[in-house]
Amino acid sequence: MGQTTVVNHFGKLQGWNNVxxxxxxxxxxxxxxxxxxxxxxxxxxxxxxxxxVGRAEENYEAKASxxxxxxxxxxxxxxxxxxxxxQDIEPFDPVVVYEREGVxxxxxxxxxxxxxxEIAIKQGDGSIAIKLxxxxxxxxxxx
Numbered sequence: 652m653g654q655t656t657v658v659n660h661f662g663k664l665q666g667w668n669n670v671x672x673x674x675x676x677x678x679x680x681x682x683x684x685x686x687x688x689x690x691x692x693x694x695x696x697x698x699x700x701x702x703x704v705g706r707a708e709e710n711y712e713a714k715a716s717x718x719x720x721x722x723x724x725x726x727x728x729x730x731x732x733x734x735x736x737x738q739d740i741e742p743f744d745p746v747v748v749y750e751r752e753g754v755x756x757x758x759x760x761x762x763x764x765x766x767x768x769e770i771a772i773k774q775g776d777g778s779i780a781i782k783l784x785x786x787x788x789x790x791x792x793x794x
Contacts (some may be wrong), residue, residue, distance in 0.1 A: 663753055672717070673750040675740070677732075681723025683780050685747060687715040687760050689790045713787045715745075715760050721770070721779035737765035737783070745785075762788035 672679045691711050698704035717726075727737070742762040749756040763785045772779050 659714040665749055666750045669750050671750070673746040673748070674717075675727070676745055678722070679719070679723060681720035681726075683720065684718035686717070686757070687747070687787075687790055690700060701739075701754070711789065713760075713790050715785040715787045715790075716782055717745075717762060717785065718780050718782045721764055721781060724768075724781055733735075737768055740765060759791040759794055760785070760787050763792060 666680050670685070672682050672685055673685075688712070689711065692709040694707050695703035696705040696710070705728050731737075742764050745760045745763055747758045747760070764787075766784045768781065768783065770779065770781050
């Protein structure tokens with residue numbers, strides 16, 4: 652029986668340890684999750700017969716959220732003027748950088764603002780991670 656050869660098409664793959672998240676002018680280390688996406692709803696337009704005669708495109712929508720350790724969130728809050736909330740921070744452009752074997756890919760989440768804060772902790776939690784939803788205008792991919 653012949654020997655099986657494993658072909659490595661991509662080299663070393665990217666993981667969480669290859670991601671840098673920069674927000675409000677600094678690399679964030681107390682982050683445990685980043686989620687961002689965009690979409691444009693498209694639908695087939697029907698006319699005569701049983702096949703589409705065209706396609707309609709609706710509005711663009713972008714979404715984003717981040718999950719921060721409580722210590723990271725506390726540091727951001729301490730930097731705010733007294734009486735200010737996360738929602739009071741002016742729009743900012745978080746940058747997500749992926750590095751793989753010296754190649755850098757950068758996505759920019761545009762005009763992000765926090766929409767609120769919710770903390771949920773339970774018995775047995777060794778750390779506190781807080782998911783924060785962002786409202787964003789759009790995402791620039793691979794710039």
